Amino acid sequence: MKLDKEICHPSHPHHKLKVEYTEVPFRCNGCKEAGIGLKYKCDMCDFDLHKACALAPATIKHAFYKKCEFRFYTTPPGLGMRICDACGKDVPGFVYHCSRCGFDLHPCCANLPQQLDDGDHNFYLCLKLSSPCHRCGRKGSGWSYRSECKNYNLHVSCVKELLAESWQAIYLNLDKNKVREIQTRIPSLRGTMQNHHRGRVGKVRKCCQIASGALRIIISAILGDPTAIIAAVIGAFISK
Incomplete structure (x- = not known):
């Protein structure tokens, strides 16, 4: 899959993000999780997104939750802290959420291969x-x-x-x-x-x-x- 060299993302509307490869771990400004390798970055603001967070589809399905439709949110819905149902860790940023069943997935967890x-x-x-x-x-x-x-x-x-x-x-x-x-x-x-x-x-x-x-x-x-x-x-x- 060919990646766009530059993208516009609503979470960082003032500057375009450029794709790059890094061998130094970074903290994704979207999901707040660790990352390494391919990312989208704003050099001016030191703003980073996982590839999975930067290119997240608006909705996804998952094999483990056949009745769910997960919608992408840049901020977790609701008032309380949400927990990722894949890894059990807090969800402080980008998330896939099913409003019908209440399940939540970090974008990188949602993309884990079967x-x-x-x-x-x-x-x-x-x-x-x-x-x-x-x-x-x-x-x-x-x-x-x-x-x-x-x-x-x-x-x-x-x-x-x-x-x-x-x-x-x-x-x-x-x-x-x-x-x-x-x-x-x-x-x-x-x-x-x-x-x-x-x-x-x-x-x-x-x-x-x-x-x-x-x-x-x-x-x-x-x-x-x-x-x-x-x-x-x-x-x-x-x-x-």
């Missing part, structure tokens, strides 16, 4: 988990990606938490003790797999390889187009 492929394995977006999430250990509601073999599950919300913590460690110049603290609070992938598959070294190794690939492509899906550096660092955090 299937991801890292070249060796397929991962499928599911509405809720019947097996524990690798990071938090919980089942139940919350959008997640599950491997085709069903041995690896990861909540979208957990990936966002990893991104936020890793972003802080890398780009906000936290001291080494803080970085180590972040690392120790991320469960060990290898340790978890060993607990699940005691005495089965080959299966542990295979699960670790699957999980590492899963994390990278899920990060790619959430942020749109992350750099290999960020994906590798966050993958290293969770894989130790």
